[in-house]
Amino acid sequence: MEPCEGTVGGATKKPKPSPAPPIAALGDDFLGEILLRLPDMASLASAALACKQWHRVASDPAVFRRFDALRRPPLVGFLLTDRGDMPSPYRSPNLFFVHATRNPNLAAAAADGDFFFEDLPAVDSDDEEEGYDWDEWRLRGCDGGRLLLSRGRDGLDLAVYDPISRTAVFLRPDGVFRACTHVVRYAIVVDEADGSFLVIGFDFRGAVFSSRSGKWVKINMERVKLEKGDVTYEHEIFDKIHSFSSDGMAAGRFAYWRSNTKKDRHFNPVERIMVLDTTTMEWSVITAPFPAGESYCVADMPEHGGLCLFSSKEQCLQLWVRNSVGGWVLKKDFSLLNEWMKKIRRAEWMKRVRVLAARAGYVYMEFWSIRKANSYFLVLNMRTMKMSVFPNNPEDPHRGPAFPFFMRLEPLLGPDEDQNVHLDV
Template sequence: MSEPPPRAFSYEAPDRLFIPAPSRNPHLNAAAADADFHCLDFADMNPRSGSVIDDWLLRAYDGGRLLLSYGFLEYEELAVYDPIARTADLVCRPDIMQFDFEFVAVHYALLVDEADASFRVVGAQFWNGRVRAAIFSSRTGQWAPLPFLRAPEAWRMRGGMRAGRFAYWQSNTRLERYIYSEEIERFLVLDTTTMEWTLIQVPFHEKESYCVADMAEHGGLCLVASKDQVVQIWVRDNDGGWVIKKQISLLKQFGLLKRLRHDEWMKSVRILAVRDGCVYMEFWSIRKPNSHLLVLNWETMKLSVIANDTDDKYRGPAFPFFMTWAPPLLSPAEQQRLRLEGDRFERNDNTYVSK
């Protein structure tokens, strides 16, 4: 999703699509075509029944894996699924969390170590003015508690995302404005190296699309936001505040997007993720169901555009899915060609799943 879903949604939603990024490598195309992105093979191998929710739900994603859940509250089960290898790791629910009420449901973030395929799952919930959390490690097979964090009563959270060494949860306040009066956008950040929590208020309007990024060249934690088709990178100043480090007007820089805006009523830019110097975005229409997925390289100012040509009346937001591609599966000649080309877009094997 462009932002983590406020509520879990079914893996087999009929309007979900998988849109592979263009690639000149036939092996990548074959892997994308053969992968089980709708988790149908997984559901057949792991049938469940007798729960409040009779469906596996998509909860998080990272490093070529999908985090799925089944059941509700104290009956919840978790699984980390590799749609390419079609293998799954079942994870027990975190017993140290509270499962008394629907509105204190656990919101998860998935952290995959692409070096050895190990993973961690962070579960966090907000209740009674504080955040309670725990972290699961596939290496130990156990959950461990994390420190508590105080938060305003009006703050609400949604599903988690990964940004480098950070895991973060955006606010769900905008979708609950008729229940809670606060309209200040805050996001929760966990530094996974120090296991320290921070609740941060964004320096722009709460309606703007944004994501968290881990940029070493800008001191680590950064924000990438979109305002009126202008993409901005926000960094911390010496006093701990936020300043715009760099910004670019997409319509002025790229004539193609200006034409798309005029011809197809493209209006809003949703920031999806930032990885390896590239910003992943969705350019969507206010009148038509289709959209375009954008990949902007900040260093070279190269823009890749992937059309999401759907005819469905309802088109939900998109999220980027990064496949983990093992180098030994490539021939020596292919590995050398990729190194010489330096094509970051192809080398990272970026693909998209949209709902």
């Protein structure tokens, strides 16, 4: 009997494998899953140049946000405020802007920036009180190249202002909060993927304004998540919420408010932090793992599981991360004292380090002294441990809230677009 066709020695001949489908045949969902596995933003930017489909998927907010926290924003400078002379935000604090870039394009943009809101319209007010200008805009927050401002005796006029393009979005929280916004603590969080923003505020209740919808949405503050071991009685939650007397800061997808317990007349040696995760809209109150009074900031670090803390102890920087059960662990602890800092410490009595922000592997700090008005801004690269220094020489000290001002990140370039990056740092 003759063997069957296609066999050798009685074995069936292995069929040839089907050719792989062309890359263009990949659906957007499957391609997005592939791009999410890229190691860094540089790889994503390269992938976006492949074709229009890859650019569209790489620019999708769900993909882009995964890499946003790893992408260094262009630093333009530091916006400083004084402490003011009243506990409530009744007046505009004095402002001072420190240029902090060696890139000529960024320096030119900063030179034309309206960081003192002079182009914003004033409002006529019948409220007069000696020493106070109710018509002035007051800085309440800063993120993603936008400034959050309020004005008026009742603070009901709000504006989100881009000082580089000199454009603004005006909004009013009418009927949102129970009391006037003197007691509302605000924060702004900008989504770098599409430039949209959230304005968050709370007093007796919480509310969030979204630029996408153009509406305020109220949030139940009685459902604030407390850490294990904290009491959960309603009056205790109320007391904790109202221990946060200052405006909030942005840290990636998080907004947070410091309790500043050391400044409270009834001193409680525990520093608590109110945090809002803007992806889940979940509020929580966490207890800082370091003593009250130390300077710190919250950071969004995907490589360490998300929410992290940077604190300063004398001239040392500490990085705190969460462990598997939600507790805090000291991940890194290292001295900032290089030869230059040792010299400045001796010559100018600089001893204090104020931690301002941390983004994409960089930590932004201020090195200052209680004896002098001048200071130095430090930008530390956590990967190389190299530090850039920018001097600050004002006539008067500015020890109120300070904000690093970053240029908004540029969108990913497409395959047919000019690939010369103009505002790189």
